[in-house]
Amino acid sequence: MKSCVPKYQGRTLTKIEEKSGGKNRGSVNGFYQDGSTRQYFIKKPDKIAELFTELFAGLLLDELKRRGLIDKKYHSLLICADWIQFDDKSYGLIQPRVLFNELFREIGTAYRDGSDRDPRLEMVWGPYYYRAIADMQPYLGLALILMLSLLLGDYSVHSGNVVCFKYLSLQECFVTLLARIDLGAAFRNYACPDNNKDLLYPMEYQGMANYRWYTKGYIWNYLGIPGILPAIAAESASLKKRVSDEELADILTCVLNRIPADLLDKRAKYELAGYMGMGSFASVDFGHVPSYQWFIKDMITTLNIRLTKMTEFKDRADEHVSTTKSTPYRDYNAGVVHIEINDELTFPQQIVHWRNHIAEVDELALFDFNTVLLPSLVAQFNRYLDNLLFQGGESVGGSRVSTDCEGRENHRDVLKRKYVLKEDATPLFSCDESILPYLNGKNDAYWQQVENSLSLGFNLIILIRMLCDAQQELFNKKPTVSQIPDLLISFKTGLETWYNANRKLDELCVMEPSQTDIGEQNQKSVAELILFFNRKSNDRKPANCQEINKSFAHTGH
Known part of the structure; x- marks a missing residue:
């Protein structure tokens, strides 16, 4: 079998390390380096829906950053994926390699060997362990990354997809920055009405016999931190004030134009239209702007609904964990x-x-x-x-x-x-x-x-x-x-x-x-x-x- 030697931005990449932990462990997945010593992480998701949604979410956040709609101090907290094409003309995702610790290593929810997070431990005791985030002061960025995750409908905010940077400080020696990786779960049931009634109780958790609210209710683990919901509301209000519908339309047009025309075939588009609850996506033809009209309209409507809902967030007594003895949320304000x-x-x-x-x-x-x-x-x-x-x-x-x-x-x-x-x-x-x-x-x-x-x-x-x-x-x-x-x-x-x-x-x-x-x-x-x-x-x-x-x-x- 011919070995894959990917190129990115005109530079040949050499594989230097295999991927460990998590899913998507194909032969292509791993860490690469170009001739200038810059390193990247490449993965090829098994599902085309995950490839598209993570790419779409990454390009959207990248465009928000480029236009100054996200404060510059937060830019490094959003590790966004770009697309890369392989020798066989298939596509994967590429992003810069950065040094971080997964959140589970910081709050103590890793397996004993430290290889990955322990989902059973978090399922039972998650809210108690996640309160330790507030004790990591000084820290920066949690409210912002949770707000953007909710905005894009990505509820997979578990301790493997939230990671920690450590930056140096004259005043504090160091500050912990909480960042977001892997947005492959974005846009699930995105435009469905039931998905936008209560943003903390999405459609995939609903139903009497549906146990996903228990096994995958990752967002609720953060509610034991007093003040986190008002902080999310403040971040949402700030973004809502900065961006108009006209600019959102221009942003979405730019993002869709950056996606390769042959990334999705007709069948994949229909499947994704159902996945997102947006029939208008089925008619999108990447690179052909007139075909975007109805999809962009649906996206703007849903984005505005979610932004508005988040601005109404208030602290509430959480049924999963008492917040009485928890340290209040306080973002470190620094460039x-x-x-x-x-x-x-x-x-x-x-x-x-x-x-x-x-x-x-x-x-x-x-x-x-x-x-x-x-x-x-x-x-x-x-x-x-x-x-x-x-x-x-x-x-x-x-x-x-x-x-x-x-x-x-x-x-x-x-x-x-x-x-x-x-x-x-x-x-x-x-x-x-x-x-x-x-x-x-x-x-x-x-x-x-x-x-x-x-x-x-x-x-x-x-x-x-x-x-x-x-x-x-x-x-x-x-x-x-x-x-x-x-x-x-x-x-x-x-x-x-x-x-x-x-x-x-x-x-x-x-x-x-x-x-x-x-x-x-x-x-x-x-x-x-x-x-x-x-x-x-x-x-x-x-x-x-x-x-x-x-x-x-x-x-x-």
């Missing part, structure tokens, strides 16, 4: 800063971008370093290093460097050995050499400023790596969090210190546009360096953030 790498930027541009972005947020802001691609950041820095060394070898302030050829080669190679990094942001060599013996006095200021900027940039990358490690450590049962505020302060200080040092360097030597991307003839590759120096790599990471702060203080002036 989120994602420290992301833009491959199109140079290292100086990347640092300036982060510096300016962080300057716009307050002390309550949360920081996400899980979005940092260290290999990409290291590549930016190593190019920056090569550019500075090449520039120094060609001209300083418009004149040739007057040191002899041997001396110039030596101090450039010392700096190369001292600061070049491997992809994991560890030093390629252990080098404590100084360039001072190779200077002739005429260009000392330039070379000393070069080393100053390189040293600050080097320490900044090591610090970012430490912050990445600190954030990942939060997913352990006993994380060490005491250094997080100091590390964040060091990061902000380091950005500013490097920025000031690089401005001084620019005053000494303005790099020509043609020198921003050096050809192979002017650049030693990492492989050449390994052969040339024949040394073993040792990690020269500073022991703690105090040492990093000291290095910024001494080299930043």
Whole structure:
């Protein structure tokens, strides 16, 4: 059988890990990586209805985010799927791989081996365990993800589909963000009148002999948290105020146009029309806008009904669990800063971008370093290093460097050995050499400023790596969090210190546009360096953030 090598956005994906846990365990399902080290999760649902509903829900939420109808601080909490086509022309779902803990790991409803949630335990004791969410303060996002789940008719909000991120904070060390994955249960009985009378008691739970209200009443597990229903009502009212029927029509048109024309055959459309309770869906022809008219009208009607119903939510005595001793719901109100790498930027541009972005947020802001691609950041820095060394070898302030050829080669190679990094942001060599013996006095200021900027940039990358490690450590049962505020302060200080040092360097030597991307003839590759120096790599990471702060203080002036 021919192996499947999927492509996404023009890039070939390589499978790096199998999927574990949950359903949909086909051979295609698993984790993939593209050439830029970005990782994705791919699955191919067994049922076409699940593939479409999760795709439709994901694209709809993605469009709401794109238009600013969902607050930016919540964007990362909605992990939305896109479509991907395989070699056999069939379709699957793809989404970015993100680091999270499923909610069941946080509230204690996992199997003893931790492999998955224990549905029987949650069936009997769910409301009591779910009250622990309110004790996870500070936290963010629960009301928003529950509101959007109800809006799209996805009641599968169990502890395997609600997951937790941990973001770093100056004030709180870290904050837990609750996010939503897997919207494959959306739109079931969506437009049926009985499904929209009481949003907490959907059609699939109704009936005297229907035990699904007991086995799958996931939404009720959250009602033991005092204040959660008014919080959902507030989120619903906010969205209702922001979006008009005209914009909803435009949003739905854009979403339907993004779906491949051949995703569903006629039979699948009829089945989905019955599944959603919307006969108008059967006549939808993706890519042909006039065919959307009646379906969009039905969607807008149902969306408005559900939004209005949710705005009326009030706290009520829940028959399943007393809320008397429960901690009230309280959302942590703060913006989120994602420290992301833009491959199109140079290292100086990347640092300036982060510096300016962080300057716009307050002390309550949360920081996400899980979005940092260290290999990409290291590549930016190593190019920056090569550019500075090449520039120094060609001209300083418009004149040739007057040191002899041997001396110039030596101090450039010392700096190369001292600061070049491997992809994991560890030093390629252990080098404590100084360039001072190779200077002739005429260009000392330039070379000393070069080393100053390189040293600050080097320490900044090591610090970012430490912050990445600190954030990942939060997913352990006993994380060490005491250094997080100091590390964040060091990061902000380091950005500013490097920025000031690089401005001084620019005053000494303005790099020509043609020198921003050096050809192979002017650049030693990492492989050449390994052969040339024949040394073993040792990690020269500073022991703690105090040492990093000291290095910024001494080299930043």
